[in-house]
Amino acid sequence: MSDLSTSNPAAGGPADSELASSWTVRLRESAVRSWPPERLLPDSQPSYVASWIYVFGAATIGALIVVITSGVILGLKGPAWWHDTGVGHFFNSVHLWSVELFFFTMVVHLWGKFFMAAWRGGRARTWISGALIFLIAIGTAFTGYVSQQNFDSQWISTQGKDAMNSVGIGAFFNVTNFGQMYTYHVLLLPAAVVVLVGAHILLVRRHGVVPPLPLGKSDGGPESAAVDGEAGGAPGLGRPEQTMPSPTQTGRPQ
Amino acid sequence: MGVGLISGAVFSLNQPARYVHWHFFDMSVANISLIIAMLIVFALAIVLPFPGARRRAAQRSAGRRG
Numbered sequence: 387m388s389d390l391s392t393s394n395p396a397a398g399g400p401a402d403s404e405l406a407s408s409w410t411v412r413l414r415e416s417a418v419r420s421w422p423p424e425r426l427l428p429d430s431q432p433s434y435v436a437s438w439i440y441v442f443g444a445a446t447i448g449a450l451i452v453v454i455t456s457g458v459i460l461g462l463k464g465p466a467w468w469h470d471t472g473v474g475h476f477f478n479s480v481h482l483w484s485v486e487l488f489f490f491t492m493v494v495h496l497w498g499k500f501f502m503a504a505w506r507g508g509r510a511r512t513w514i515s516g517a518l519i520f521l522i523a524i525g526t527a528f529t530g531y532v533s534q535q536n537f538d539s540q541w542i543s544t545q546g547k548d549a550m551n552s553v554g555i556g557a558f559f560n561v562t563n564f565g566q567m568y569t570y571h572v573l574l575l576p577a578a579v580v581v582l583v584g585a586h587i588l589l590v591r592r593h594g595v596v597p598p599l600p601l602g603k604s605d606g607g608p609e610s611a612a613v614d615g616e617a618g619g620a621p622g623l624g625r626p627e628q629t630m631p632s633p634t635q636t637g638r639p640q
Numbered sequence: 641m642g643v644g645l646i647s648g649a650v651f652s653l654n655q656p657a658r659y660v661h662w663h664f665f666d667m668s669v670a671n672i673s674l675i676i677a678m679l680i681v682f683a684l685a686i687v688l689p690f691p692g693a694r695r696r697a698a699q700r701s702a703g704r705r706g
Contacts, residue, residue: 433693433697436696437690438688438690439686441685490674494681494682494685498685
């Protein structure tokens with residue numbers, strides 16, 4: 387039993403064997419093993435993170451926060467407000483342009499991670515969750531465009547219905563049904579995006595930020611291999627423990 | 641296609657979008673501009689030095705020697 391146990395049979399508390407079978411204890415201990423506090427909220431990052439290409443993941447999250455905040459305000463005030471008032475126009479524009487920024491930064495983040503082969507070192511689930519976020523975000527944006535309640539949304543939905551019907555999902559995903567599209571846009575798809583972004587961040591914290599691809603031995607010498615936590619291993623097969631940078635690799639001033 | 645025409649299509653949204661059509665390729669000027677902007681930002685993110693990166697690398701190598 388770990389030191390997280392609080393059993394005290396003498397005082398009438400549960401025995402260790404009872405605690406071991408408790409799902410809350412197992413979940414807690416598993417979470418602490420996977421995300422110890424110093425890994426969940428680190429005070430330094432590996433030195434290779436000091437590059438602009440590592441900024442775009444955080445920038446995407448920043449844009450997502452603005453998207454959700456402006457979207458909540460638009461949803462609370464309603465279509466008449468966002469169409470007919472100056473402040474409503476402003477928040478409508480903030481919502482649109484934050485979505486543009488969200489996709490802009492997400493695509494640059496995706497390119498950076500793709501050319502870095504970011505699925506290395508046991509990070510396959512991090513890569514897959516990111517890809518799922520990208521795909522679901524496209525659906526979220528699409529349902530937003532058809533929920534605008536204007537001629538633009540009418541045009542997009544009447545064009546889009548043919549695509550949905552051609553793949554056989556038009557009966558379940560009716561893009562001309564405002565209520566259905568609005569529910570997808572403000573509840574189901576954003577909830578999926580937020581949950582997956584949370585899982586994505588936890589996976590990044592668990593496995594560490596992916597290091598750059600190692601340089602050839604003639605180019606980078608021993609340091610290039612030392613930076614890459616999976617040096618010598620097969621791509622994608624490294625264990626999480628092998629991928630975390632050692633303290634000497636962190637950017638903390640020595 | 642002049643620069644004025646491209647910038648007008650990008651920044652004035654109060655008109656139908658202008659499209660570049662070439663064989664199978666069909667894309668609005670706004671979308672092409674956005675993709676080019678993303679490529680430029682991607683290249684700059686790789687090339688431009690990150691503030692403080694050299695100082696931290698020097699401190700690290702000094703710590704390793706010392």
